[in-house]
Amino acid sequence: MDVAHLAGVSVAAVSRAFTPGASIAPATKQRVMEAAATLGYQPNVIARSLIQRRSNLVGLLMSGWNNFGYVDVLRRLTERLEAEGYEVILKSVLEPEQVSECVRQVLRYQVAAIAVVSEALPAEITAECTQRGVPVVLVNRIGTGSGNSSVSLDGVYLGHQIADFLLAREHRRIALLQGRADINFLTDAMNAISERVAAAAGCEIAARLDGVLGYDAGRRAINELFQQDQRPDAVFCTFDETAIGVVDGARFDLGVRVPEDLAVIGNSNRASAAWASHELTSVEYPRDEVIDHCIRILLARLDDPELEPEVVLIKPDLVIRSSTRGKPV
């Protein structure tokens, strides 16, 4: 190598100069560093990974980009991993069927670990990762029974929180607008709400729709519900944008007052939920906590590959604002 030649040392010395804690004389190290600087040399991490049979890369598979404020999750996850000395290989998962192919792709880069946001993993892929000793963590998917670690929210708890909140305020006809059916903790939440509402005297689920995702969809949905005389007096949406669409639909299209005539609850507490124009009651999405668990789970398994999968369920809080009535009646 040129640097070794210019510094008048062996390649091994160059390697040691760039390896923290290696046995090298300060003077030699400096000579190497100067030679490297004049030649614009950067160590080839690729070659290092090859011989160490493991890279400092972590595969990050993203799906459902626009949900839950995943930008922040992506950003923080990246920053935390960088702080731990890893680099992120980012992949966008377009279709659920592609997730296996994506995992295989990043495995080819000898990634040290894999994080999957908003997708589940087929069993055979989980097996391949396990066999190679590559730890995997799923975010916003529950890994129970799949052999994967996961960090998600407690859907049943969430459902009970919402049902109790609405029932305590004497709402009797509750509509549920779900965005994506494949986010299992949200389905859990929907079911939990349904059960508890059905058990309350005089209360019912006015409607339960799937595939209602985004502002326009929410606005359209509330219009349709009111046209069909299935008028609910409360709506829970699995995404804030949908909920805001519902509020605007009620106010601007139907002349229905929020929260007097219709209570609206969103989910994930995006920044826009706090805006004065909507003051949307929502469910806090504990991004920091989710990320902390992710990092902890991955690092622990990089340290000890034999650890069992860990399933974390976080209990989220309701953030109460004025799109719902103030006090329990």
Place this chain on the structure above:
Amino acid sequence: MDVAHLAGVSVAAVSRAFTPGASIAPATKQRVMEAAATLGYQPNVIARSLIQRRSNLVGLLMSGWNNFGYVDVLRRLTERLEAEGYEVILKSVLEPEQVSECVRQVLRYQVAAIAVVSEALPAEITAECTQRGVPVVLVNRIGTGSGNSSVSLDGVYLGHQIADFLLAREHRRIALLQGRADINFLTDAMNAISERVAAAAGCEIAARLDGVLGYDAGRRAINELFQQDQRPDAVFCTFDETAIGVVDGARFDLGVRVPEDLAVIGNSNRASAAWASHELTSVEYPRDEVIDHCIRILLARLDDPELEPEVVLIKPDLVIRSSTRGKPV
């Protein structure tokens, strides 16, 4: 290698089996593939990169994550690069001073190209990339004179559009709220507005503030402007969130009507700008066009490293909604 042994062939044959277009008999290829499948073998891209002296990785450096709807830029850029056979190595640039270090980090991975979103590059780093033949493209920074290709918006054009729009509607006291001073095309836009407004009889810039970024900041800013009797009759904000904060501040805190008493214009036309609650006039951020240019510039230079840097300036359109008065008077 195990796979070669199981298939009863040489390692070279395995390599050829996984190299599209290589000279290998169909039967042999199939035997190799079957052996690979049973062993769960994936080719080691790291080793391939080593020998080919170039990886299929592209460094993607992100800054200002929450501005301009960069999520979509990040996502689409990733997807386009994947479609071209590249993988993305993502880095978060926390401070402008870190950008050099980030570039060096990704260079160690022998990246084929680098895209930098929302940061400029110091000259010496540009030189290092050029020397290595690694093409670079800056997004939302103008590369003129720096030796970098770049894709950005035409700030002067943008400024003139806005100034002309407001002046034609007889606004006379215009306030400018800038988020980050380091986005050079926005500074260009601000200057262009100032010039043109100053040149118009009876018109003036009522205020020009920097560091006003986000909903809360916008809401606070409009309150302060009105308290200090620097009342503007029109505000241009460099970010939609800020503009929405201004609208809400005007309506809910000051009782000022939008657009009758105060016209508000945002920038980058996020989804929330279209919501019925605000109907914010904004500047379209041409994401697809920006990304198309990025990809085109990088691919062209991967093909021919000798190409000169190219500076693209896109002229953005105004999206007119009801946070500004309808017709020119």
Place this chain on the structure above:
DNA sequence: GGCAAGCCTGAATACGTTTACAATCATCCT
């Protein structure tokens, strides 16, 4: 049958590191 022309294949080398091992050297102690 003999020959040329292709197609496949394996052996060997290279890619830029890390690391075990051995060798060198200075230092210090007895």
Place this chain on the structure above:
DNA sequence: AGGATGATTGTAAACGTATTCAGGCTTGCC
């Protein structure tokens, strides 16, 4: 002085793949 100790250093062998080269095989043609 002589040996032991420890710090530094170089040598050489890996890591898993791509690729050149030469040789073996098949095929088709005269």
